[in-house]
Amino acid sequence: MRRLTLMAAAALLSACALGPDYQRPDLRLPAQFRLDTSGSTDSLGDSGWWQVYRDPTLAELIARALQNNLDVRIAAARVDQARASLQATGLQLLPQLSAGASLGEQRVSTFSAPLPDRRFERSSLSADLSWELDFWGRIRRTREAARADLLASDASRQAVKVSLVAAVATQYFTLLALDQQLDITRATLELRKAFVDLTQAQFERGTVSGLDVATAQAQLATAQANVPTLERRIAQTENQLSLLLGGDPAAVARPPHELASQPVSPSLPPGLPSSLLERRPDLRQAEQALVAANARVGVAKAALFPTISLTGSYGSLSNEMSQLFTSPAENWSIGVNLLQPLLDADRNRYQVDFADAGRRVALLGYERSVRTAFREVADALVGRQKTAEYEAAQAALVSAQNDAHEIALARYKVGYSSYFDVINADRDLFAAKLTLTQARLDTLLASVQLYQALGGGWQAAPPPAAATGG
Template sequence: MIRPRPTLLAAALTAAALSGCALGPDYVRPAEQVGLPAAYTEQAALPTADTPALAGRWWSLFGDPQLDTLVDQALVSSPDARSAAARIEEGDALLRQVNAALLPQVDANAGVSRSRTILPNANPPSGLVRTTDKLGLSTSFELDIWGKLRRASEAARAQALGTRYASETVSLSLAASVTQAYLNLRAIDAQLLAVRDSVSSQARSTQLARIRFDSGYVSQLDVQQAEGALATYTAAQLQLEKSRALAENLIGLLVGQPGLRIAAGDLARLPVPPVPPTGLPSALLEGRPDVRKAETDLIAANAKIGVAKAALFPSITLTGSYGRESRELSDLFSPAAMVWSVGAGLTQPIFEGGRLRAQVDQISAQQKQSLESYRKTVQTAFREVNDALVAVRFNGEAEDAYSTALKAAQSALKLAQARYDSGYSPFLEVLSAQRTANDATVAWVQNRQARLSSSVDLFKALGGGWQASAQLAGGAQQPR
């Protein structure tokens, strides 16, 4: 038996010893290059609290079982959610494909060939027909001396992890969209409740104006004003009913259930989620899936530099085969039919016009772009949290003023109606009070919706809600 030369074995062992190194920079999180303050600007004057635990099902903080059901359905049945799940499967498959290069490739070979060779010295010239049967195994394996394969695996692993974070981003955005659409639906319900009360009240006022006109107590002007106001409120009711149907259609699309119908509810009964703890640390941004996705993109780009640099250095490939070959099928498994080979090959780029170095520069530039994208993502997230904190605070402070205005407008409407019924004031005074009360109701509803929506924006900006030690803040009931 022919044995491999010692030089071949020595080369293989040397290559294996060198395979522990990996070209390219090792990843280090660029925390100091992002430049964020320790706490958010909106709460900079407040003491820094311990980092609160984020709640995954943050929408449950609104205490509405209908909303919980809708969000859960959207996260399962929405086409966006299913597409994101498919991208995770794609990323996992790519990682397995890249990692397969770290293992030897073994192929089975089997074949039969028949050939004819001319024998020129024969008289007369004739041909020799030969049949060859082959059966064996062959393998090839590239030694990862410079870490090219390991860096490629590192990049693929980061990309596969990034698909999961991208899926979480989709889920977070989807839950926020469903919640915002649901709050909009409940705001329409609240306005519908108010305008229906106005229609009912105006219908009674119109009937009273006609009776008083028939009795000669008022002029035709009061009747026409009352009928005009009734028609206006009826048209407003129809517009709100149309808006509600469109809002239902939007929610049905988000949850993957076209034609969905949702029973009426009351925005005022939704509790206001707990206020964020004082001194929220900016480290909470690390939990945002889009920030994590941006970091995995940076990790992948960093690893690809090592892949590009390894292409500048020699690559060593080990090959081998083992099998049997014979001219007769019956002799294929005889001892004399055994064949084998062991080899090693080295490839070193000599001249390629600077293509490989240009590729290194290209990948390095892409890594710089990924770094800037990561920095922008973190800074944008910081701004979104600050904006949401501002909205939460000011919308909460404004609700007391809107509640006071609504109570005053409703009291004025009752007084104006009583004065008109007693004949002390014209009907125009009732119309003005009714319009003011409706405007105050709409303003209160819109501010309550904005207050709840700003909480949704804050949950989304932080990547989740916080665990509050106290009970949920009770929702202030709409003044009646």
């Protein structure tokens, strides 16, 4: 028995696994991202989310979301599933031992055995050992696929975190923008109410017509109609953010920050395209899916060959319990089992074709994911650059419109400017301020999209002392 076991172990160690060994496909990556001329290996994506989103309120919201979000918890449970599957697969490489015992009494009918004592005790004790010799690498390839599934599940969990961090930042910045637009609207309401009073007084003195009063009141109503729209959008955004935090729809406490005071992520280069393959969790997930599909080709090929197992058993059988452990009651066996599928041979060959096609699907999916990632980074780079330029131009427009409004109002009060000059200047200034707020939001969201496209946001936050530099 011992000699046979050693021979089987030596044969097992020398056996090779069927199927192709995995090699990362050569996708001929570009040397740098489009619009990036730095060529630096440093990347914004290597920064932790607490370094990029430095608003204390936002940082606290992100931490809560990563702790309580249901999608993150579901992804973590799937990792546990994949880990348990890998551990169960690993046990197939070990001998399988089973034991059984029975104790009973049997009564024989007088019609079948005319014996004086028709009652018999029957007891048995057995142990069976079976060990499949993995000559063709079926179990090893299965374990390789299970390990890739585990890594893919963990990468998927990290990808969920990246999306969650970006979603929380997006909803938070959107809330601040809506708050600011609501403040602008309310301030405009106060100015227009005062202008309605001024126009009404001038009408009573006979210096303006009733048309001027009606037009001023219409301008006031236009601003008033904007208030419930903004309040609705604020409530809905709060509800969405509450869901991301793992809670029920509720108001989100936040300080009255000016959107312009929000720090934009540092202008670090995006890094090298080759490093994106390691940093972005969704690309690691796609690659591990390819690794698993490649390993399953070997599993399918191994199914074409016979399964070889060592078997052994030892037991005792006795009609009396007292003799169960005596030498005459012992029985044992040892052997080698060879199982070759015959009727399923064609089916197994089709399974090889199926697995090979699955590997090609995974390969093409991986390449598509990589190309999509490069496009997302390029889009985010041009987005961050152009939104910042647009915001600067819009800020200059607001400054000019504010000067025009003040001049038109001052001239109107002394009778040097027409009423319609004031109305036009007020309307243009109001629209320019709202547009500037949206431009600032777009600049912040462009930074969020770039950080997400570079694969940042899944890193675990350091302890509070380390995060604050204490």
